[in-house]
Amino acid sequence: MRAKKNNLIPWQVDSQEEFRKSVEKIANIIKGSESFVIAVHERPDPDAIGSALAISYGLSSLGKNALVLSVDGVPDTCEYLPGADKIVKGVGDSRFDVGIVCDAGNLGRIGGAAAAFENVKNIVIIDHHPGEVNGNDSRKAFLLVVPQAAATAEIVAYLLKDQMQVEITRDIARQLMAAIVGDTGALRFANVTSVTLETAAMLTSLGASPAEAASEIYENRSIANVKLLGAALTAISSDLGGKLVWSRITLQDFERCGGTDSDTDSIVNQLVAVKGAQVAVLFREIEKNKVRVSLRSKGSAEVNGIAAKFGGGGHAAAAGCTIEAPLPEAEMLLLSEVRAWMES
Amino acid sequence: MRAKKNNLIPWQVDSQEEFRKSVEKIANIIKGSESFVIAVHERPDPDAIGSALAISYGLSSLGKNALVLSVDGVPDTCEYLPGADKIVKGVGDSRFDVGIVCDAGNLGRIGGAAAAFENVKNIVIIDHHPGEVNGNDSRKAFLLVVPQAAATAEIVAYLLKDQMQVEITRDIARQLMAAIVGDTGALRFANVTSVTLETAAMLTSLGASPAEAASEIYENRSIANVKLLGAALTAISSDLGGKLVWSRITLQDFERCGGTDSDTDSIVNQLVAVKGAQVAVLFREIEKNKVRVSLRSKGSAEVNGIAAKFGGGGHAAAAGCTIEAPLPEAEMLLLSEVRAWMES
Numbered sequence: 281m282r283a284k285k286n287n288l289i290p291w292q293v294d295s296q297e298e299f300r301k302s303v304e305k306i307a308n309i310i311k312g313s314e315s316f317v318i319a320v321h322e323r324p325d326p327d328a329i330g331s332a333l334a335i336s337y338g339l340s341s342l343g344k345n346a347l348v349l350s351v352d353g354v355p356d357t358c359e360y361l362p363g364a365d366k367i368v369k370g371v372g373d374s375r376f377d378v379g380i381v382c383d384a385g386n387l388g389r390i391g392g393a394a395a396a397f398e399n400v401k402n403i404v405i406i407d408h409h410p411g412e413v414n415g416n417d418s419r420k421a422f423l424l425v426v427p428q429a430a431a432t433a434e435i436v437a438y439l440l441k442d443q444m445q446v447e448i449t450r451d452i453a454r455q456l457m458a459a460i461v462g463d464t465g466a467l468r469f470a471n472v473t474s475v476t477l478e479t480a481a482m483l484t485s486l487g488a489s490p491a492e493a494a495s496e497i498y499e500n501r502s503i504a505n506v507k508l509l510g511a512a513l514t515a516i517s518s519d520l521g522g523k524l525v526w527s528r529i530t531l532q533d534f535e536r537c538g539g540t541d542s543d544t545d546s547i548v549n550q551l552v553a554v555k556g557a558q559v560a561v562l563f564r565e566i567e568k569n570k571v572r573v574s575l576r577s578k579g580s581a582e583v584n585g586i587a588a589k590f591g592g593g594g595h596a597a598a599a600g601c602t603i604e605a606p607l608p609e610a611e612m613l614l615l616s617e618v619r620a621w622m623e624s
Numbered sequence: 625m626r627a628k629k630n631n632l633i634p635w636q637v638d639s640q641e642e643f644r645k646s647v648e649k650i651a652n653i654i655k656g657s658e659s660f661v662i663a664v665h666e667r668p669d670p671d672a673i674g675s676a677l678a679i680s681y682g683l684s685s686l687g688k689n690a691l692v693l694s695v696d697g698v699p700d701t702c703e704y705l706p707g708a709d710k711i712v713k714g715v716g717d718s719r720f721d722v723g724i725v726c727d728a729g730n731l732g733r734i735g736g737a738a739a740a741f742e743n744v745k746n747i748v749i750i751d752h753h754p755g756e757v758n759g760n761d762s763r764k765a766f767l768l769v770v771p772q773a774a775a776t777a778e779i780v781a782y783l784l785k786d787q788m789q790v791e792i793t794r795d796i797a798r799q800l801m802a803a804i805v806g807d808t809g810a811l812r813f814a815n816v817t818s819v820t821l822e823t824a825a826m827l828t829s830l831g832a833s834p835a836e837a838a839s840e841i842y843e844n845r846s847i848a849n850v851k852l853l854g855a856a857l858t859a860i861s862s863d864l865g866g867k868l869v870w871s872r873i874t875l876q877d878f879e880r881c882g883g884t885d886s887d888t889d890s891i892v893n894q895l896v897a898v899k900g901a902q903v904a905v906l907f908r909e910i911e912k913n914k915v916r917v918s919l920r921s922k923g924s925a926e927v928n929g930i931a932a933k934f935g936g937g938g939h940a941a942a943a944g945c946t947i948e949a950p951l952p953e954a955e956m957l958l959l960s961e962v963r964a965w966m967e968s
Contacts, residue, residue: 467811467824468838477825477834485818494812495922499897503866506857506898513854518847525847553843554850578839
């Protein structure tokens with residue numbers, strides 16, 4: 281419901297002028313080139329795939345050749361997207377005018393795809409991860425990096441629509457919507473800003489749907505995944521008046537449910553969603569004496585400090601580590617650290 | 625990213641002119657009156673409470689007296705909202721110029737609160753539920769009913785901001801955001817339109833946060849609720865190549881987990897989120913020979929037909945019924961109906 285002038289930069293960037301220059305430079309490089317390879321980071325997520333596909337469709341509409349390169353292919357969650365079946369895992373000896381790194385800050389993050397960049401005339405990096413831009417790359421790259429954006433797709437929407445006057449077709453809208461929904465927990469994480477929502481509104485008015493993207497990305501749990509979630513929720517415990525919540529998945533659970541540790545990725549998020557929980561911990565018995573631990577915090581608690589004590593790491597709100605010990609011992613060791621630290 | 629002219633009606637209403645007249649009429653009634661009672665439906669949800677609070681704050685800023693009346697009080701999910709502690713369960717003998725029914729289509733839906741409307745000069749109904757407006761009410765009411773709106777809060781935002789030039793303060797923005805998040809599954813249900821997202825963007829730019837609302841409304845599960853969810857997910861079964869998914873919560877589960885049936889409300893949604901599921905059914909053993917059944921469908925299947933066969937009802941995508949039989953028998957009866965119908 282807010283009118284917006286053209287050419288207004290939607291994010292609070294350090295310097296409006298510098299930013300405008302970067303965007304114009306990149307728009308000009310794109311306009312003056314013919315062939316593009318768009319590479320995403322290893323193990324790509326919907327933001328990487330959706331943004332890269334949108335760039336390739338946008339460039340195609342301008343009469344350019346554009347190829348999306350993902351060395352690890354396409355995750356299940358993105359198979360529904362227009363163009364997903366055209367994404368390649370390698371480019372052989374093909375040569376390109378421009379290499380675009382999408383949703384990553386440097387060539388190191390795109391793995392084997394970096395080989396396709398050896399002969400390009402220009403490198404463009406479009407990303408929203410803070411601090412990932414790597415000054416050690418010997419080759420000059422043109423940067424469009426906006427840490428304030430919830431998803432790389434926000435930046436791509438701005439570049440294509442507002443700067444290059446590319447028509448956002450329904451296909452492109454759906455690609456960008458998947459990207460935004462994927463990096464914002466379907467518009468519910470704290471990274472969502474009014475720019476994110478305005479972009480989502482624009483995409484919806486052009487035929488995309490947050491419900492479609494959320495269903496494809498988040499409602500695709502396997503039965504094994506659901507049963508493992510059930511096992512973890514059944515075994516939930518709490519302490520410190522409910523501020524500390526934890527649970528476990530045992531080797532037996534994995535056998536009974538038929539899943540693997542990759543099916544347990546998001547379970548700890550459901551633990552930290554319990555009323556009153558400040559810190560949540562999920563223990564997974566990977567081998568007889570090897571326990572993988574995920575920690576989450578809500579509010580001010582910083583759990584990466586705890587993880588670091590056990591050789592792990594992560595962010596303040598989400599961290600992990602692996603403990604080489606039997607499950608009961610691993611639980612005791614880690615929880616007593618958490619208790620001591622929460623009570624201090 | 626779309627500029628919007630003032631006074632443009634954001635929804636596809638039947639007649640722009642009729643709608644504009646209704647809105648102006650209601651704005652004029654409000655401007656010409658001094659005291660207001662704003663009543664919400666029984667067992668109110670965040671859309672009812674958040675919208676009613678926003679109206680009351682908006683009217684107060686215009687120098688009017690406004691009281692929010694909820695005969696069932698305030699749900700836990702809304703306790704964090706500014707003004708929630710001022711909501712009353714009754715008004716005694718107080719008299720008001722205008723009675724506003726918020727998030728319901730008729731006086732029948734507000735239960736005992738209807739008594740407060742007996743002496744009002746005007747009745748205004750602000751709602752987005754289709755087909756709820758009751759022609760049997762003997763008293764004339766002024767209607768602002770928009771079935772295309774995902775939440776009543778969308779309509780309230782339009783009325784206050786665009787029509788009455790009320791300043792949307794951070795408090796009002798948070799109230800309206802809770803309302804929108806509550807009726808859209810945190811912006812991920814199919815009812816979300818570009819208007820919903822534009823409204824959410826505007827509210828976010830004024831200090832509200834979808835993340836805050838989602839956390840307060842959806843991340844407040846009790847430990848009992850989590851354990852019951854765990855029990856249901858552990859007992860999950862599937863058939864017809866995964867298209868039919870179901871589970872159960874037994875009397876034993878309720879005893880062991882310490883929860884009640886009201887803790888199981890949203891569990892069936894997690895069943896229908898399984899990959900490939902078209903229809904999901906949750907059976908709850910309420911008494912020895914009484915089983916409550918919730919049905920959900922994804923895609924084209926209409927489950928209210930099945931529920932109707934057992935004396936229940938609901939919508940195409942969400943329905944329910946109660947079967948007076950032991951749990952295994954109830955499961956057999958209902959699932960054989962679902963199978964026959966899905967295979968036909």
